[in-house]
Amino acid sequence: MSSENESRQRPGDGSPGGPPEQLALIREMVAEAKAKAPKAKPRTWRGAALAKDLPVARVLVNKGVLHLDQLWDYAVPEELSEAARPGVRVRVRFGAGSHHVHGGRREGGRLIDGFIVERRADTDYHGALAALAHVVSPEVVLTPELLALARAVADRYAGSLADVLQLALPPRNARAEAKPSPAPLPPPPVPDPGGWSRYAAGPAFLRSLAAGGAPRAVWTALPGPGWADELARVIAATLASGRGALAVLPDGRSASRVDAALTALLGEGRHATLTAESGPEKRYRQWLAVHRGSVRAVIGTRAAMFAPVRDLGLVAVWDDGDSSHSDDRAPFPHVREVLELRSVSEGCGFLAGGTGCTVEAAQLLASGWARPLAADRETVRACAPRIRTVGDELLARDEAARAARLPSLAWETVRDGLKTGPVLVQVPRRGYAPRLACERCRTPARCRACAGPLEAPDTSALQCGWCGRPETAWHCEECGSFRLRAQVVGARRTAEELGRAFPAVPVRTSGRDHVLEEVPDRPALVVSTPGAEPVAAGAGYAAALLLDGWAMLTRPDLRAGEDALRRWIAAASLVRADGQVVVVAEPTLRPVQALVRWDPAGHAARELAERAQLGFPPVSRMAAVAGRGEALEAFLDAAELPPDAEVLGPVPLPGRRGAPSPGERVLIRVPPGSGAALAAALKAAQAARLARGVAPGDAIRVRIDPPDIG
DNA sequence: AGCACGCCGACT
């Protein structure tokens, strides 16, 4: 015993003469001995006045570590009984501490945050309970709905409940909490369908929401700026039923468009915007206004997917293919998946909308879980600009074009477009890593064993990026060619040269570092990377040029085709209906053809069928498990994976220059229906491993639905 | 992860 313990001796202990360390030790040993005996009744340490009613609080401690992912019982002192309601934030002592008896309380461990989940009469714990240290605030923030959602998300992603709650609940702010939230406004009237009358099933979807129904749909939005107003109308229709609504958008720009549309439709005060841009106090104030029910509708970016909207009638996600819908913190939940869970557990409507269509959304349609909201072909043709393609073989043959690095059709389109308005030029971002593909027909080179992407770690050898199997005799399955190619052209330079070619016209750029919101309806060249395209004032761009399709299509990613199409469609949607679009990409490729026909949903459906056949996500569920060799091997041996799980790899992970090797990675794939079992097995294995304690260098990283499958 | 426990070797 140290002298520190001496100073902690209880004042007025009644044994002033005894050696304090030894007395403390004896007391502690007695207490521990008692603690070991099984007991039915809750006990706390002598001297603590226990709450008369329900003296046990089941607490979720705010520690993300998986092996502590469980509830802990604490004694409720009488003076905290009133405030210690289920759902409030508390502080508790947690951790193997010096178990001194002090003032009749057990002390030790550090004070950490937690939430009361339940009040109970008794405990299953065979030991003396520590007491709640204090109730942080009387605000009931962890509602049963939110707890159930967080649990479902934690299970889905093999993560801990505490980690999910960290994403779901903004940090408390006392000042925001002290202010009362305004009284809620009465439900607004049912809106008229507006642009929804362009979709066969649109008006019925609105009517169902307004009548209290829970319809589920995948919405392939028509090109043009109408989508924000249409999204506002489904929210208004849901509010009209007396229920709440939630819409999640990929970025602040798109969120503010819907915000403006909803304000135009319903005025201020009926909705809150939850985006990362607000500071902590405002953020918590907005969250509280939603939680307290004074605001029934939420528009926000991905953290808003957990927004505690009262009596939820509709959840909506816009552009679910955008990568920012995937959270970047453990356990990496995806907005669309979380909203699906909410739709089921809270019995509300669901809408996944976008000008494009993801394979996951196509799966919701294919399974019958959601219905399509799409315009007929004639309407699509009337709203979409004309799309033409220039293959780069043609580019290669066209001498003049090669000199200017631009095919003549593209040149003419830009020149003609600039006569009447702005012209958008979309160029891929730097750092796009192309994958290997057939030199002749551009079919991606895949492993013959598992259909993973082939990679060339050095110039001589080919191997599979998933299972590591070397490939020594590749030939193209499609055309029989034996030659591969991988190449990215200097896209930015092309755009610069384009600017020089039209010296009389201003060139504006929009990219990741500075994103333009809008450009005026005047002739200008607007060079933008995908996702950063400014909206053109008025009816839209006169023309668009989509450059370096090859680079977009050959990224080493399962989603390359889907993603390229999504980005092309998004850019082409900003072009007015009588405008022209030229895409520089091989016209026989499926995403290119889908763009020309303006058929993103058809493309996604075909992609889905193909992935089902090849055993790819989202038809199969995949998990990535990464770590250092021996640790990874031990983890996989210990994990009780479902019998139908297939382990691909391991393959070495690409290391950062100068950093120690990140180890190796396996992909684990299970057929439909075994996803939950896989997540559970990985979570259990991880928990068991962490409970034993491992060196930091031996950490195993588990990720369900890894985003970067080659 | 912490942090304290326990059971072994060198010291006043």
Add this chain to the structure above:
DNA sequence: GTCGGCGTGCTC
């Protein structure tokens, strides 16, 4: 006998 090494196990 006592101080302290870090192996191992628990945290309501």
